[in-house]
Amino acid sequence: MERFVEPALLLLLRERPHHGYELIERLPEVAGDETRIDVGNLYRLLRALEAEGVVSSEWSADLPGPARRTWADALRSAQGVVQGFLDRYDDGERR
Numbered sequence: 001m002e003r004f005v006e007p008a009l010l011l012l013l014r015e016r017p018h019h020g021y022e023l024i025e026r027l028p029e030v031a032g033d034e035t036r037i038d039v040g041n042l043y044r045l046l047r048a049l050e051a052e053g054v055v056s057s058e059w060s061a062d063l064p065g066p067a068r069r070t071w072a073d074a075l076r077s078a079q080g081v082v083q084g085f086l087d088r089y090d091d092g093e094r095r
Helices: 005-015 020-031 039-051 071-094
Strands: none
Touching (some): 005 039
């Protein structure tokens, strides 16, 4: 069903607070095994729902699941991606 992810996420969030990766893992329980969403689309959808006033978010280390990423971790990850791009670009220049 088209756009069934949104009500499925709302049902999961109604039951209790979840972090994003947990929502991704639990989504098939509610929406069926065929239903998948990538992390980027999940967070875009959650931000849109928050902008509409339907859900709210907060940073919390008390929720179950893996530890929350810090900005420093995110920057390190992005740094690796950017460095890989630059290395590949430089290799092309040398040819």
